[in-house]
Amino acid sequence: MTQRVQRVVILGGGSAGWLVAGLLAAEHGVRAGGTLQITLLESPAQPPIGVGEGTWPSMRDTLRRIGLRETDLVRHCDAAFKQGSQFVGWATGLEGDSYDHPFTLPVGHGDADLPGGWLAHHPEMPFADLVSPQPHLCRRHLAPKQAGTPEYAAVANYGYHFDAGKFGLLLRQHATETLGVHHVADDMVDVCCHDSGDIAALRTRAHGDLAGDLFIDCSGMAARLLGGHYGVPMRSQRSVLFNDRALALQVPCADADGPIASQTIATAQPHGWVWDIGLPTRRGVGHVYSSAHTSDDAAESMLRQYIQRTGGPADLPAARRLRFEPGYRSRFWHRNCVAIGLSSGFIEPLEASALALVELSAAMLSAQMPATRCTMDTVAAQFNDAFSYRWERVIDFLKLHYVLTRRSDTDYWRDHVRADSVPERLQALLALWRHRAPSRYDLPRIEEVFPAASHQYVLYGMGFRPGNGWHGRSGDAQADPEACFREAALRTQRMLPALPTHRSLISHIQRHGLPLI
């Protein structure tokens, strides 16, 4: 129990495994002056899932901490800048039904009753357009920074769109060559245990036993350690969020010099939705849907219709078919084993929260790395509490995108507004938000997954309108909303002529790189 935690063994070499390996090695590894020896075991026969192409702004900080250059990300991962999401057809499904969820906070957020001022004086304008420059930048396909803006710094807040396969390879190269992570390409065939029940080693087919003090299960949906070995069950969320299938296709760019979208475009379908992610050389397009409401073939036909409507070719190969059980584990850290990534759960890619949860898990693990086995159970209990709460908030937030729909064209959309499919906490908050805007009091933890601002963008984008008795002007919101709207418009006017197009900035970075400071 008093032996130091020195050997960390990570099972799995997808985005989760390499992000965790990179962060732990950069902050605790021997080459960084720490004491941890980090080994990553990855099956050459089971490739990573290869989807997961949209990130949050938090990825900038994660990559900076790992020591990767942003220029390398753009050059080697076909990466582009993501400034948020656009939702098409979610509220009514009628012509013109679209709203934005930008990454930049509303100007004056928390200081003024912006929703009150918007409804009283500008109800004809989309909320996001009034409070943020970012939808205006995205509409014109502008970049969120200039060629002279240093790596990872922003003019407008951004994350990334990238090729997930290339991202894994870049992380692997950096983790092994620069950070000293030991990489073993082999299959885990068994788990060896101490009498206590802790894992002692992972048995491999050809490399013997990999002994460790702490084991990170990044083995994807198979969850070989936490699920397979320890039997920690999943908490299914199928009754709340029905999607359990996805189809993925890569669509070549029709025009190699054409504009690159700077938002993930999420277009509602009769039984799910289509994601559309713009990269410099191609688009990643996929359909997420519910098998209880439609068939795989019907879903693929919808996806192909979408691709052709948006300028893609008719003769693409068959789509990749993926299945998942929407849910998360009842705990994530058990004994000396922590599950991070798809092994800990997966709901659906709406709002791209999966990699963000990987980043949050890696960051908490790194900050709380137990010195000895003695303190591990206490750290594990804190970790389990933090991530159970985070998964619940992700589920509430994703359901918010569905529950306000006025679509009634299919059972899928009608089922989504049934009261028994809506978590109780979300029902209570929706009642509260008739009287005041989502605020930090609804999301009180220090590192909430989705801030109150994101809830406002989705709520008002979906057409939610307060009832009588609005009392938005609380002690927190004393500033004049009109002054905030003027400031947002002024910032928009300054940014529009100053920012390059998204395509031209990517081309510039590929040729010349970004300045370091």
Ligand SMILES: Cc1cc2nc3c(=O)[nH]c(=O)nc-3n(C[C@H](O)[C@H](O)[C@H](O)COP(=O)(O)OP(=O)(O)OC[C@H]3O[C@@H](n4cnc5c(N)ncnc54)[C@H](O)[C@@H]3O)c2cc1C
């Ligand atoms: C349709 C879809 C769309 C998505 N879109 C997004 C998105 O836009 N944004 C986002 O943030 N997330 C998204 N995600 C989630 C994202 O893909 C994952 O969170 C991310 O790729 C991390 O996956 P992973 O590393 O946990 O698992 P995987 O990539 O599946 O890696 C598992 C690893 O475990 C190894 N392994 C398994 N068993 C063994 C064994 N016995 N021995 C040795 N090695 C083993 C495999 O070899 C592999 O290396 C999406 C997911 C899906 C399904």
